[in-house]
Amino acid sequence: MGSLDIAANMPIIWRHSVDEERYEKARVGRVFNRRRPKRYPVAVVEAESEEHIVQAVKLAIGQQLRISVRSGGHSWAAWSVRDNAVLLDLGKWEHISLDKDAGTVTVSPSTTGHVLNNYLGQHGFLFPGGHCPDVGLGGFLLQGGMGWNCKNWGWACENIVALDVVTADGELVRVDEEQNSDLFFAARGAGPGFPAIVTKFHLKVRKSYTSMLASTFVYPISKYSEVLDWVVKISPGFDDAVEIVACANTPAEVGEICITAHFVTFKNTREEAVKSLELANTTRPEGFLVEIVNEPTSLAEEYKAQALANPTGHRYCAENGYIKNDSNVAAVLEPSFTTLPHPKAFAIWFAMNPCSRRELPDMALSMQSDHYFAVYTVWEDENDDERCQKWTRGVMKDLAPHCEGAYLGDSDFQIRQTKFWTDDKANRLMEIRRRRDPTSRICGYLIPGDASGAEGLENIDKLHLD
Ligand SMILES: Cc1cc2nc3c(=O)[nH]c(=O)nc-3n(C[C@H](O)[C@H](O)[C@H](O)COP(=O)(O)OP(=O)(O)OC[C@H]3O[C@@H](n4cnc5c(N)ncnc54)[C@H](O)[C@@H]3O)c2cc1C
Incomplete structure (x- = not known):
């Protein structure tokens, strides 16, 4: 034909x-x-x-x-x-099927974290997909996936048992540790340079949790250094159920930039959950504007909050970096956290230790540190495009020397390249790319002029737009 x-x-x-x-x-x-x-x-x-x-x-x-x-x-x-x-x-290619005995679910790549967890929740399971409800599993998992409680449960892609993919020459094949194992290495961290098209992911699921609690403390930005120092310092002391984020944003009720510390725990009894948040609740600094302690929550509630922070129909740019472990994190992040250019913009520090201290499986994803930083610049009016993007680039230019590298998921290689992998993993990944898709049939990493082709992405610092 x-x-x-x-x-x-x-x-x-x-x-x-x-x-x-x-x-x-x-x-x-x-x-x-x-x-x-x-x-x-x-x-x-x-x-x-x-x-x-x-x-x-x-x-x-x-x-x-x-x-x-x-x-x-x-x-x-x-x-x-x-x-x-x-x-x-792939939006109209929809598939979810659960194998309860094996504890695995098979999904089409356009399935969102929210849709998957709605389904799994009915069967007593959970998958640590993206924090925002509508992120597709396809792009998310290929990048590694900084999902729910990533610091403790690990990268979402570590739950990939197998994939079905169409290769660059049009063959539908199974990929796992034994078959096409080069693509299995690549699928966990290549991001948008994966040299095949995923049709299905086969994923390990977790048992869901029946008692989730959250503690949230909101402070005026004048308390920035004290609050960020505190969160960074206490984070390694929590048990493996607690996800921790510090965020600078502009709550509508306050009308000016604030610094918020948010702790969520995934447990099965209220007693255990209360205990796991105790460190935050008993050491939080004085001077808060809002204090919410041990509030019952759920994935559905957390998704709602994420959707509010990331509204649809808005203009965005994002930047990020893994701050070096020996940095003074609060000092390094101060300009980004305290000068947000729009009331809808926000910046986060996301705790990654102990995940960042573990030896990772043999997969492309290999860049991490204890401190993940990302800024999400959100605005509505096209007239703010240049101002908001310039601010984001400026903040990141000063911050970049303090970073080990960055996460593909919050990056734009048309603006800035950096180290997304350790050098050995990057070299291996690009070799797989060249061999699996020598003519670059499948569009890969988007750099200026869309010129990266089969060679892939250089794992080096390069600023394309100042
Ligand atoms: C509001 C919001 C919240 C986010 N929250 C998180 C978060 O909590 N954690 C996190 O890690 N990331 C997060 N991200 C980043 C997100 O994971 C990435 O942007 C990811 O690429 C989105 O995947 P997608 O499938 O929705 O995107 P798409 O734009 O559809 O895909 C991105 C690229 O991935 C590749 N790709 C996608 N599907 C396939 C496939 N089936 N086969 C081969 N290649 C494919 C392609 O190159 C594609 O262009 C967030 C992004 C947004 C906008």
């Missing part, structure tokens, strides 16, 4: 043959960031099955086109939208 005959059997929208509105909806309708890219695919395949994914790759091969993939559409830089490529949108 010729490649255009293949296209006749697929849900495909060609740019040249539909009206602009339909094309635009297919191009960016499922992209979370309202700051739309000026990149234009030749066609969009709205796959509904694994067979459509295989056919889309064959079509791209036949037409000598590149192919890009979209699962949940949450990459900040809209990596799925590429010039002159076939965009394979």
